[in-house]
Amino acid sequence: MKHILLIATGGTIASKRSDSGLKPLMSSEELLSYVPDIKTFCQVDTLQLFNLDSTNIQPGHWLAIASAVEKHYEDYDGFVICHGTDTMAYSAAALSYLIQNSPKPVVITGSQKPIDMEITDARTNLSDSLRFAACEKAYGVSLVFDGKVIAGTRAKKERTKSYNAFSSINFPYIASIQEDHILFYLDDKMLLKEPLTFYRHLNSSVGLLKLIPSMDASVLDYMAEHYDGVIIESFGVGGLPNYDTCGYYDAVKKWISQGKTVVMTTQVTNEGSNMSVYEVGRSIKYEFGLLESYDMTLEATVTKLMWILGQTKERERVREFFYRTVNRDILWKV
Ligand code: ASP
Secondary structure, eight states, X not given: OEEEEEEEEESGGGEEOOTTSXXXXXXXXXXXXXXXXXXXXXXXXXXXXXXXXXXXXXXXXXXXXXHHXXXXXXXXXXXXXXXXXXXXXXXXXXXXXXXXXXXXXXXXXXXXSOTTSSSOSHHHHHXXXXXXXXXXXXXXXXXXXXXXXXXXXXXXXXOXXXXXXXXXXXXXXXXXXXXTEEEESOOOGGGOOSOOEEOOOOOOOEEEEEOOTTOOTXXXXXXXHHOSEEEEXXXXXXXXXXXXXXXXXXXXXXXHHTTOEEEEEESOSSSOOOTTSSHHHHHHHHHHTOEEOTTXXXXXXXXHHHHHHHHOOOHHHHHHHHTSOSTTOOOOOO
């Protein structure tokens, strides 16, 4: 029988009602007690790392989760992390960069309703996750929610209330889970050739600017002073305003000369960026050698940049790392 480690970090799944609103208070053991049927297919130990609403999750927590998986890696066949849904897509992406090429599954899950409610998605999500973590064909970091398995770098929370809160962006679902059956759409574990690698550093000095029509570039100057890497969420396939008084061109020129990393991405969720299409994107991209996210999610772009800048700030190496595919995060090849 497969041996799984359940790591609890908080979230709605572990929340109870309090006078000040829903609050994560349940222990990892208590969570497990709501899914007794899993004893038929796996044996589970639990670890309570913290008990937080995921609004309060920061890069240090991602490092702590990855380090717990590393510490216990040899003792278990798979790992399930219970987490709040609000920042779960960021954590799934961050773990994809911190734990690379894992032949054992590392599954992150949570729920829209607490596990102690009569009507809830929590019990299904938790038992589906344990089932997937106990499956021979599963590997790498993924998110399991509402019967779907999503690559850790491809998840996005698209609904605040419904059970089908997460979608896989610009990439197919890996599998679906229907009662005790797992239907794999991508059954490619045999292609995993690279060695398992744990990373222990992130550089959280990464900022994000979402453009709206009419913004001038002074806010970018402020950001460049405070961050090593800046991501600009622009419009459509990507570009920067270039009307007379907006100042973006000069701001970007200045940051690049200061050795900052600038990544362009898009506010549009599906289909990704391609800065080469329009004059407003193409000229600035090639003149300054800007990176762009192409089909990567925002969550993957943010956490990948934190991971890369935690390893190097050397421009060519940053570029090379950025366009290298990790846990299915980018398909576009430049
Ligand atoms: N605020 C909660 C959290 O992210 C929401 C949830 O878990 O669904 O921790």
